[in-house]
Amino acid sequence: MMPIRVYGDLEHNLDIAMQAADKAAKLLRSYHKENKDLAIQFKGKNDLVTKADLASEALIKEVISKAFPDDLFLAEESHTSWELSDARTWIIDPIDGTTNFAHGFPTYCISIALHENKQPVLGLILEASKSEMFTAVKGKGAFLNGRPIHVSNISEPKHALLATGFPYKDLGIVDDYLEVFKVFMHETQGVRRPGSAAYDLACVAAGRFDGFYEYGLSPWDVAAGILIIQEAGGVLTDWEGGNNYVFGQRIVAGNAAMHSYILNTIQKKISPSFIR
Ligand code: IPD
Numbered sequence: 414m415m416p417i418r419v420y421g422d423l424e425h426n427l428d429i430a431m432q433a434a435d436k437a438a439k440l441l442r443s444y445h446k447e448n449k450d451l452a453i454q455f456k457g458k459n460d461l462v463t464k465a466d467l468a469s470e471a472l473i474k475e476v477i478s479k480a481f482p483d484d485l486f487l488a489e490e491s492h493t494s495w496e497l498s499d500a501r502t503w504i505i506d507p508i509d510g511t512t513n514f515a516h517g518f519p520t521y522c523i524s525i526a527l528h529e530n531k532q533p534v535l536g537l538i539l540e541a542s543k544s545e546m547f548t549a550v551k552g553k554g555a556f557l558n559g560r561p562i563h564v565s566n567i568s569e570p571k572h573a574l575l576a577t578g579f580p581y582k583d584l585g586i587v588d589d590y591l592e593v594f595k596v597f598m599h600e601t602q603g604v605r606r607p608g609s610a611a612y613d614l615a616c617v618a619a620g621r622f623d624g625f626y627e628y629g630l631s632p633w634d635v636a637a638g639i640l641i642i643q644e645a646g647g648v649l650t651d652w653e654g655g656n657n658y659v660f661g662q663r664i665v666a667g668n669a670a671m672h673s674y675i676l677n678t679i680q681k682k683i684s685p686s687f688i689r
Pocket residue numbers: 461506508509510511512578579607608609610611629630631634
């Protein structure tokens with residue numbers, strides 16, 4: 414029989430993730446403070462990667478591997494597949510908001526989630542320029558810098574502030590996306606586009622945004638935010654209303670009322686071929 418390795422409770426795991434994120438955030442801020450070369454490269458259309466993304470990811474993996482040597486990783490800059498096994502897997506975005514970071518625009522996050530048996534058990538999002546740390550451990554609530562957070566209780570669109578990300582790689586959906594946008598421009602207080610999906614999700618959990626939707630996201634953009642929102646009392650689905658929101662690349666999140674308002678609008682305005 415394989416020996417069972419005991420890694421302590423999830424709080425200990427969160428502690429290690431926080432140490433990794435803190436170190437990575439310091440490193441990221443040093444690129445701006447010391448005016449270091451970012452050596453920007455393009456992975457595809459409008460898809461940037463910098464030296465800082467690679468260094469942040471290596472540092473986070475090093476800290477986690479030291480504490481949990483048998484664990485697996487699904488990390489943006491070094492993954493080889495999207496497959497998730499039942500083994501403990503850390504899902505990492507070393508900079509969520511690389512375009513912001515590269516332009517010196519101050520909203521960029523480190524996002525770290527832990528999945529066990531393909532289920533999220535821990536999530537952490539650190540907005541590195543403002544040092545806001547959003548955390549959750551399954552069943553224990555959601556926190557911002559150690560204080561409990563909860564989704565908002567706004568139930569009418571006219572009182573709601575929403576967030577999204579604009580398509581920038583696969584532009585086939587743009588016309589439909591603008592139709593959804595038009596509805597929200599007429600019916601809500603506004604739609605923000607901070608440029609970091611992880612931050613958008615964290616702000617839904619903290620009740621700053623009442624809802625969020627985006628097309629084309631990857632698991633490392635959303636894995637941590639999903640658990641943080643669930644622990645903050647929010648609702649998440651894919652665009653069909655199902656639960657394929659980690660890998661499905663289409664997400665709607667919010668308090669229950671705003672989630673259902675956004676989902677209905679998407680299903681009314683976006684062609685079925687983009688919904689699934
Ligand atoms: C991006 C950000 C952005 C979202 C993109 C993501 P990256 O992540 O989350 O807000 O609109 O779809 O790819 O590339 O900066 O890690």
